[in-house]
Amino acid sequence: xLNHAHDTAEYDEDGAPLTPEGDxxxxxxxxxxxxxxxxxxxxxxxxxxxxxxxADGNQLNSDLLRAxxxxxxxxxxxxxxxxxxxxxxxxxTAIRTDWRVKPNGNAGGQDVADALxxxxxxxxxxxxxxxxxxxxxxxxxxxxxxxxxxxRSSDPFEYPYQCVHVHRNEIHWDWASKKxxxxxxxxxxxxxxxxxxxxxxxxxxxxxLIKQYGKYGAxxxxxxxxxxxxxxxxxxxxxxxxxxxxxxxxxxDRFYNPLTxxxxxxxxxYRRWVEVGVLTSPDGRVVEYDENNQAHNYAIATGTTKxxxxxxxxxxxxxxxxxxxxxxxxxxxxxxxxxxxPFFGFREDGTTVPYGYIRGVMxxxxxxxxxxxxxxxxxGAVRTERTKGAVAMTDEQxxxxxxxxxxxxxxxxxxxxxxxxxxxxxxxxxxxDQQFRMLDDARGAIDRIGATPNAFTGRPGTARSxxxxxxxxxxxxxxxxxxxxxxxxxxxxxxxxxxxxIVEDIGDSAQAVVIPGDAVSAERxxxxxxxxxxxxxxxxxxxxxxxxxxxxxGVSDAPSSSTYQGQQxxxxxxxxxxxxxxxxxxxxxxxxxxxxxxxKDKITEALRAAxxxxxxxxxxxxxxxxxxxxxxxxxxxxxxxEIALKEKKGDAEIEKLMREAVNIGVQTAFSAxxxxxxxxxxxxxxxxxxxxxxxxxxxxxxxxxxxNIPVADTTAxxxxxxxxxxxxxxxxxxxxxxxxxxxxxxxxxxxxxPVPQDGPSAMQxxxxxxxxxxxxxx
Numbered sequence: 001x002l003n004h005a006h007d008t009a010e011y012d013e014d015g016a017p018l019t020p021e022g023d024x025x026x027x028x029x030x031x032x033x034x035x036x037x038x039x040x041x042x043x044x045x046x047x048x049x050x051x052x053x054x055a056d057g058n059q060l061n062s063d064l065l066r067a068x069x070x071x072x073x074x075x076x077x078x079x080x081x082x083x084x085x086x087x088x089x090x091x092x093t094a095i096r097t098d099w100r101v102k103p104n105g106n107a108g109g110q111d112v113a114d115a116l117x118x119x120x121x122x123x124x125x126x127x128x129x130x131x132x133x134x135x136x137x138x139x140x141x142x143x144x145x146x147x148x149x150x151x152r153s154s155d156p157f158e159y160p161y162q163c164v165h166v167h168r169n170e171i172h173w174d175w176a177s178k179k180x181x182x183x184x185x186x187x188x189x190x191x192x193x194x195x196x197x198x199x200x201x202x203x204x205x206x207x208x209l210i211k212q213y214g215k216y217g218a219x220x221x222x223x224x225x226x227x228x229x230x231x232x233x234x235x236x237x238x239x240x241x242x243x244x245x246x247x248x249x250x251x252x253d254r255f256y257n258p259l260t261x262x263x264x265x266x267x268x269x270y271r272r273w274v275e276v277g278v279l280t281s282p283d284g285r286v287v288e289y290d291e292n293n294q295a296h297n298y299a300i301a302t303g304t305t306k307x308x309x310x311x312x313x314x315x316x317x318x319x320x321x322x323x324x325x326x327x328x329x330x331x332x333x334x335x336x337x338x339x340x341x342p343f344f345g346f347r348e349d350g351t352t353v354p355y356g357y358i359r360g361v362m363x364x365x366x367x368x369x370x371x372x373x374x375x376x377x378x379x380g381a382v383r384t385e386r387t388k389g390a391v392a393m394t395d396e397q398x399x400x401x402x403x404x405x406x407x408x409x410x411x412x413x414x415x416x417x418x419x420x421x422x423x424x425x426x427x428x429x430x431x432x433d434q435q436f437r438m439l440d441d442a443r444g445a446i447d448r449i450g451a452t453p454n455a456f457t458g459r460p461g462t463a464r465s466x467x468x469x470x471x472x473x474x475x476x477x478x479x480x481x482x483x484x485x486x487x488x489x490x491x492x493x494x495x496x497x498x499x500x501x502i503v504e505d506i507g508d509s510a511q512a513v514v515i516p517g518d519a520v521s522a523e524r525x526x527x528x529x530x531x532x533x534x535x536x537x538x539x540x541x542x543x544x545x546x547x548x549x550x551x552x553x554g555v556s557d558a559p560s561s562s563t564y565q566g567q568q569x570x571x572x573x574x575x576x577x578x579x580x581x582x583x584x585x586x587x588x589x590x591x592x593x594x595x596x597x598x599x600k601d602k603i604t605e606a607l608r609a610a611x612x613x614x615x616x617x618x619x620x621x622x623x624x625x626x627x628x629x630x631x632x633x634x635x636x637x638x639x640x641x642e643i644a645l646k647e648k649k650g651d652a653e654i655e656k657l658m659r660e661a662v663n664i665g666v667q668t669a670f671s672a673x674x675x676x677x678x679x680x681x682x683x684x685x686x687x688x689x690x691x692x693x694x695x696x697x698x699x700x701x702x703x704x705x706x707x708n709i710p711v712a713d714t715t716a717x718x719x720x721x722x723x724x725x726x727x728x729x730x731x732x733x734x735x736x737x738x739x740x741x742x743x744x745x746x747x748x749x750x751x752x753x754p755v756p757q758d759g760p761s762a763m764q765x766x767x768x769x770x771x772x773x774x775x776x777x778x
Contacts (some may be wrong), residue, residue: 193263333500375435510527
């Protein structure tokens, strides 16, 4: 039976439904208010559908074709909008980058990030995330909005996660939301048309309601079968539904198609704001407080975390069939977002209506199509001048025949015989330069105001050199910067939702993630949530704890397309050519890694094996090292060291003896010179020296002979006056006489200036600087 909580609602003084407090289901009054609010939103979807028709080539509507057919103008379409959109889609594919997971400020979380990065890239491939984002990019660039659903797959035989592109007309959201990813939106509604038989397999508890609704639509409550069922004695679970359907005033055609008997099911995601306690750890982690968690209570008691109250949003999901709520429950996902990611292009400043590039080129596209149609019609049109009754056929037959290349016109002889009768066919239509210029201007305007100039699409443009061509491509990329930045943000959000489901499914269970190697890196295994014991404290813990690692999803800066890899290969090849041969062998394996060869791993292994082969110099060094190791093991090196030490000791002793001999010779010569000096100054000591040496045992050859030291004939000069003057005697005292004072020597060295003489002074005796007046004459 349906919940009674959906039947009642409270209203304020103005009649608007009040939002219930707390995490409670959506009421019927709230849902009705959401529908009224959606109906009051700006009507932009019809214009968006028309703009996408231009991108699909449907640029002539039925009224225009009918009017042109009445005038004989053939339909003509020169599509410039479709190629522009295809070029933008190709550009998005060319610059597509992969997701990467990195630790958000946690030390030691790189292994966990690498493991989840591998899991996320696997989910990116199998969930068709790249294809879904590319499909959403087309309406994003064209009309300003695309949607991607990120959810779990209901089929157990398929991949657990799926990413699906959703048409923009299926989703309505809170128009008051200010954020591009709808983090602050109150609700989001998706409408799905499906057959009642499919609903019966999903909502089995509402089988009777779905059957009646599938047969009679929203007015099922007024049918005789329903009334008889309600009057019976059996409980069918339709009584509350009957009251809801009878009192609902929303038009039936929005939720029921009587031709196909399909019903429209509304999937409503909405937020409830509640006040909860949160814990903030010193590293910045914020978790909701759980009073049943002893770790939370211990953290509060010890003061390691900060407890605060905060108002947070709870996400809930409900399904509605007309006014009937089929299901309402909290979100089945661990994240706090809606599972639908919007891809916004541009938005109007005042109304926030989304729009894209097609809006700006529609007028020029219409001008080009109409100009081409008029030119083609003018080239085949003719003008006739005839008098009444000149032809023997009706006017309608004549007009159809005259425009044909093989026209057969039958003239009326009687009418043509009348004076002034004439029949003339004039083909004077000529193409002028103004008409050609008008078409060229329309084509050029689309290129100028569109998102893809000639250089961007490969068509010849105004560039006259490769540098100008590159500059124009860069300018085109700058023009797409805002659009691609929005696409990158939305695509990152898709990766965040996928990562959230991966982390939720792994939970606390231990798991080994094997990351396959490639042509450069080797294969490795990362263990997540591995139970271990602390060696110091003995407490168990989880290494690479997934739940405690803060992660963040980003988009790699390097595109993953084959075109970009080819450009990298060419650039790296040119750089490798200029390297020395020893570096080229190292770079060879990286060059192979950038190729798409299926067996590039084997080529890399062969290159590594070849690089490990030894050169002749390395072989010689290895042999020398082996000989040295053998000598070390045999003990010969110790003996060789002893011999070397003895040899060095002998050399040192010989050198010492030689130095002692030289020293003795020098001492002997010096002694001899001293002896000669003494004998020359004092000849009377020579005989005494002979006796002394004789007594000391001096033994000449032959021995026992008197040394007979020679005596000088003259005495050596002593007390020589300085400076010495030739011709003056050696005795200083002889000139002054015995007892005279010695004169103070004057400074006559050329290295020093002479001492200046002092003037008259009152000082006497020893007070003066001269010694001549120190002693008084006798």
